[in-house]
Amino acid sequence: MSAWFSDLTLLGCFLCMVLPIASFGLIMIFTRNNHKLSLAISLLCSTIPLMIAWSLLYRYWDIAEPIVYNYDWILSDFIKIPFGFLLDPTSLLMLTIVATISWLVQIYSIGYMEGDPGFGNYYAFLSLFALSMLGVSISSGLLQLYICWELVGVSSYLLIGFWYEKFSASEAGKKAFVVTRFGDVGFFMGLAILTIFYGNLEIANINSAAVAQSMPPWLISTGALLIFCGVMGKSAQFPLHVWLPDAMEGPTPVSALLHSATMVAAGVFLIARIYPFFSASPEAMAVALALGTITLLLSSTIGMVATDIKQVWAYSTVSQLGFMIMGLAAGSYFAGYFHLTTHAGFKALLFLCSGVFIHHFGTNDFFVMAAKGGRKLIIPMVTITIAALALSGIFPFSGFFSKEAILGALYHHPNKIWFLMGLFGAFLTAYYTFRVIFVMLFPKNSAPEEKHGHDEPHEEHHGVPWVMSIPLLILATFTIILGFCQGYLERFLLGHTLHHEHNYLLLVSAVIAALSGIGLAWLDWGSKKAKCVGFISYVPALENFFKEKWYMDHFWRWFLNAFIYGTFSRLFTYNDRRVVDGGVDTVAFSTIGSGRLLSFLQTALLQLNLLFMVVVVAGVGLYLLMGR
Amino acid sequence: MINNVETYLYIALFLFAIGLYGVLARRSLIAVLISVELMLNAAMINFMAFNRFLAPHPAVGQIYALFIMAVAAAEAAIGLSIIVAIYRKMKSINVEHATELRG
Amino acid sequence: MVEHVADFPYLTCMLLAPVVGLTIILFLKEEWHFLIRVVSLSAAAIALGLSIYTFVNYDTALGGLQFVEKYEWVKSFGIYYYVGVDGINAPLLLLTGIVIFTGVLTMWELENRVKEYFAFMLALVTGVFGVFMSMDMFVFFLFYEIAVVPMYILILIWGSTRKIYAAMKLTLYLMAGSGLIIPGILLLYATSGINTFDMIQLHGVHFAPWVQKTAFVLLYFGFGVLAAVWPFHTWSPVGHVAAPTAVSMLHAGVLMKLGAYGILRVAMFLCPDGFQYWAQLMALLAAVGIVYGVFVGLAQTDLKYVIGYSSVSHMGIVGLGLATGTVDGINGSVFQMFAHGVMTALFFSAVGYIYDRTHTRMIYELGGFSKIMPVASGYFIIAALCGAGVPGFASFWAELLVFISAVKVFPVRGLIALASIVIGALFALRVVQKTFYNEPNPKFIHFKDVSPFLGLPRAILVATMVLFGIFPRLMLDLIKSAVVPFVNGL
């Protein structure tokens, strides 16, 4: 036990796990109704991990060998689950991202959630989330990672359904949990199969085994594909992406933290985590690439027609996740992970900015926001534009560099179709992003008199409180500078700098795709003469198809109703009531019935009964005596 | 004749048969009880006869007889109280009217 | 098996604590409600304390049976009063202690025939303790029957919703189960040739294959009725629904474990060959039970029915773990028995509180309870999350162990059962959403939240779940110390 305290690194990791859960427990049990105290505890327990994460990152900037700590958590027979920490560049970077963004969101929420009756609960749930996500980042074994992964699901469930009085919120929470669970079952099956046929599920071990080819290929493929199911669930890949847009029912800071920056990136992180293992299976890589591409296109097209600002960003998150998966699946570990990092920054920024607007105007519809003069909120408007530029991949913002890296990876893939798809995706991304920005920046039919009509309460609403704007500024700074850190990150993550051949074709095509997207958005929404209808509405059928979200929700709802509820549940219930129970009851009642049938013998004439008895006894006796 | 076990046994048998007839034929519960007493006495005679002619020690049968007497007294007490209770409940002590347990 | 005789009769004291409490209660006046409650609570507390003592002081390094007491009872039949603790029954004794203690606390507000109620509760729990600790087959069965009978009366008098039907059904089912167990036990006794009911000695006898096969199937189905093995499960949801809160807690929490424990301790322990022969069937029934339970539960509208069917499903997990016959599987099963016991006790305790206030358990009539009583519904939500197999709670580890070993031994059945945990999540969250979320029903808006004292039993249960969820080795090392030699004997 003394090792826990003498080794500062270990102590740091340990504190990262213990403090958030302590905060969760303390708040839930004792200080739920004391908002100030809850806030203090929660902030304390997120600031320390933040400092730990940054100091670890600083300390191990030149890390050569991964640092592993392992302790026995469960020792059954052949199932052995260690509890431990694995510190290598992959986990250190994720740790830092998670700690930073979750700290920023906690700060931001002071303003956003002010006065909510569930303020204490909210911070408790955020602490729980911090615990599970930090756990995912630094877990040493896959089973431990799975456990934290599930806890992520739970905290996501609790946070999405935070405003549980709203039917849509509780429904969305349930949907998120069940859909991700659906993927997780695949993940768990993968872990079970790996445990059975390989045994040791330590991440470092699995990776080295896959590289050394000491694992049969079928096992790698099966394992990787099943684990990818979990990724599909958490990272909202087609066809399990349906939960993410609904998850926007939660408070906006939650959307920023969980459903854009960190939690949904956990899937991508998982692939990065076991990248040597995952990339040893060409089948898994192919499936991942295909699904990533489908997800990218699907969500981008839906994002083009959504009118709820959070929905747009939700679909953009889905599409960017698809993009990351594409990058990883195309063979570039760095590209995918780098995009994860930059995306975490600018997407959190986007959401937090939108949160300011939503908080201020009390609506989610960005057309309404624009009409009410959204652009007058200077800081959020500037930062949201920065984030949008990053999302679209415009130089010099961080998104440019990471998208460039992914497109580069796709470009080197033998099949060029993926590259073209990627470009198309980048184009769509730029289009739908700037659709929002232009609508907000250049409102067409602002109606001041209407504004005064029924939004009087909002007028006396304060400006943007500093607790909300500081995180925006910090994130905006990240968004601007992170792109230039590409070289450092490469050295950190890979140990060496990639050789950059200046492929002008690639560069130009990427920039053109982004700029043309922005240009089209300008024509449709931005310019003075714009008709404010998307180009897609020239094809009504397609527009409708996109508006209905490719009918994926309908499909799942139909699947649930027709199969789970309609067929299995009903059939089994019928069977239980009628066949099993009915059978037993029939036996019971037939016993009663047969008793009733024979009851005519029960005449209650005692003497008659006795007479029969006597006659029979005497008769039998006589018969026996006669025989002798 | 007097010193023959079978004589007593036949006497007891006859008494028993009469008692049985009474149990089977009479409708009044008290009469049934009386008949039962006859049957008990028949049994008692048997015990006494065996005691007199066959048993190794002549005290045993007498003790048995005394035991039967006590049991009979107990039976009579309980039986009569039941009869009284039945009469209170059903206003009759006819066996054929006591048909509450008919199926 | 190594035996370590106790220096103090801990187990007998544990067994006698409820008996003494019961006797004292019989001499108290019906009107002295408070005194009766205090007496039964102290009896339960002593039992709990002793069970914790044995649990903590069991020496895993020594292994074998510890705290053994053995006295001759009926010599001519070879019946002994023979009690002892090993890694398999130590958790279950602890479970019983926890559930009876929290059960008494949960029923603190009972006003109707308090004296009889607590007397029967203590009688019931005596039987349960006796079953879990005795190593003599005859005494085992004796206590088993003692546990079954008070249940009938408890449901019949203090129950609700079709209580006569439920009590009758439960009793008939369990009697039918006993009717299978007796021939099984007698068959083993008669063919052993050593004229003893001592299970440890009988374990040394190698029974003929036909004896093992016959006895195993008799015992499996006999005990299986109590463990709600599909398709003999229908008594259990009905019984849970009808029973009063604490009885449901004991019933689902502990009594169903008696069945599983019987399968493990008597059937598998004495008939290893029979087990090998029937393992396929066991796995099949268990897997069907797991899937079936969640699907039927999905369609229920009564909160207690929902929990009842989730019990069917979770007991299926226990059965599946047993069927694997591997160390991991049985570890998981025993752990699951404990975890599920605590979890369902929590479930019923939480529902009981709500039902006592609202007098309805219909999901569609409730709603928004998180707003009305946040703490009370918090406990239910925690239980639901446990039921959905969320990590951080003890049940997660148990399910993990069982499923992995099941996939190893019975791949298809294991994977199908594993897949059903999605439905399990859907099923738990559906109830939570409909009952506790959304807008509150205005009819119930004035109800008060649970007070800290009444919340205490639930808090204990939650704390147990979390303690063993975070530090599973506290329990698992203990279980393992018994299961490893057990499996080697299979």
Added chain:
Amino acid sequence: MKFMMDLFSAEGMATLSFLGVVGLTFIGALIAVGARNIFHNVLGLALALFGVAGLFVYLNSPFVAMMEILIYVGAICIAICFAIMLSEPLYLPKPPRKPIKLLGAGLASGLIFAMLGLLMKKTTWVAATERSTDWSITTVGHFLLTKYALIFEVISLVLLVAMLGAIVTARDGRGET
């Protein structure tokens, strides 16, 4: 003639009075069963019991004979009389007898008679080889308090329980009427 002569010998007198006792028993029994008036039945029973007591005298047990008269005639018959008084009034018209029932009863008891008689006839009665000749009441009393003390105790217990039971049963429903 020999028979007639013998009647007047000492042994003959004994036989004669024995026949008288047997006759008393049978006549009493027949009255106890056959008379329609319930009160006559009791008197018949008392008569039969007197006869049985006489038989006991012939069986060398005057003590038991006395007990018979004391308990049966003195206690049970009187108790039955009380029960008669507490139950159905005697003046009520009695329902007619059912010949078929009487016939059935007669047949059944006849069958039993035949069976037991046959049994008796076919059995050879063997006396114990060593027989004590101590008939005295002293011995009976001694045995009752030593070897058969348990029986003695059980008798008292049975009587106590019967008494309680009788009280409880008869008491039931008193409050209502």
